[in-house]
Amino acid sequence: MFQHMIDDHLSPERSSKYHDDIIVSMLHVIHKQEKDDSLKLTIDHMKGVLTNIFLGGIDTGAVTMIWTMTELARNMEVMKKVQGEIRDRLGNSKERVTEEDIGKVPYLYLVIMETFRLHPALPLLLPRETMTHIKVQGYDIPPKRRILVNAWAIARDPKLWTNPEEFNPERFIDNPVGYRGQSFEFLPFGSGRRMCPGITMGMATVELGLLNLLYFFDWKLPDGMTERDIDIEEAGTLTVVKKVPLKLVPVLSSLVTPNSSFRN
Numbered sequence: 001m002f003q004h005m006i007d008d009h010l011s012p013e014r015s016s017k018y019h020d021d022i023i024v025s026m027l028h029v030i031h032k033q034e035k036d037d038s039l040k041l042t043i044d045h046m047k048g049v050l051t052n053i054f055l056g057g058i059d060t061g062a063v064t065m066i067w068t069m070t071e072l073a074r075n076m077e078v079m080k081k082v083q084g085e086i087r088d089r090l091g092n093s094k095e096r097v098t099e100e101d102i103g104k105v106p107y108l109y110l111v112i113m114e115t116f117r118l119h120p121a122l123p124l125l126l127p128r129e130t131m132t133h134i135k136v137q138g139y140d141i142p143p144k145r146r147i148l149v150n151a152w153a154i155a156r157d158p159k160l161w162t163n164p165e166e167f168n169p170e171r172f173i174d175n176p177v178g179y180r181g182q183s184f185e186f187l188p189f190g191s192g193r194r195m196c197p198g199i200t201m202g203m204a205t206v207e208l209g210l211l212n213l214l215y216f217f218d219w220k221l222p223d224g225m226t227e228r229d230i231d232i233e234e235a236g237t238l239t240v241v242k243k244v245p246l247k248l249v250p251v252l253s254s255l256v257t258p259n260s261s262f263r264n
């Protein structure tokens with residue numbers, strides 16, 4: 001697939017209407033490098049980078065949406081509040097929810113922040129290696145040691161968060177803590193040079209996906225199940241997923257009335 005995409009970019013027939021993208025940028029580097037450059041970017045490297053982008057970009061957003069729906073199903077009053085806001089602000093006759101609608105729903109943003117806090121998609125971020133001798137909180141760490149940052153534990157630390165186990169989106173109201181790697185108590189996208197390069201796309205994907213699910217559908221638990229029966233056990237290695245699949249029943253909302261062809 002990647003070879004096909006690269007060939008497509010190299011083809012003389014490729015239309016100039018396309019914007020430059022990461023494949024164009026990498027081909028440009030390959031084209032410009034000198035014979036004796038010590039570090040050479042190759043087509044295989046390009047495929048590796050593209051694989052990382054695909055892997056980094058797919059699971060993380062899906063995992064975040066699943067955890068958000070899980071927390072909303074466990075906290076039905078928050079579900080009602082967020083759906084109330086969404087339908088109030090967007091009206092009741094939309095056939096499609098688009099990116100322009102994202103900024104209109106601040107409470108959904110708080111819900112996503114709180115989900116990131118309790119369920120960061122990459123709880124240990126990506127491993128780092130020390131380049132020199134460093135001292136962290138009194139511990140000496142020699143060069144070339146692998147360091148893992150436990151962002152999951154930091155975001156549940158009672159020294160930093162009040163009632164940390166509680167799902168409470170309101171805690172992010174007027175809170176200077178942001179998700180862009182500047183607030184070390186909250187690192188859903190990591191921090192520093194190697195922080196997530198897909199942060200903008202990741203946020204947009206999660207917000208837009210959830211906005212669609214919450215605008216058009218009401219969500220019920222399967223018959224016989226209560227909020228307390230929802231299992232929140234985690235599983236996984238790099239990304240942490242919900243171990244037991246989430247089961248919810250979508251009901252097309254009677255409050256939202258796009259035209260009849262939509263309903264059919």
Ligand code: HEM
Nearest residue numbers: 056057060061122125126188189190191194195196198202
């Ligand atoms: C909600 C969505 C996302 C979350 C929560 C997320 C989270 C993260 C985190 C925590 C890291 C590690 C950062 C660190 O160790 O400091 C990371 C790295 C990365 N992410 Fe994301 N990510 C998301 C979406 C995306 C998207 C949409 C893409 C690409 C289209 C992407 C591509 C990557 C790549 C390539 C890396 C590795 C960067 C490197 O090695 O320097 N991510 N992401």
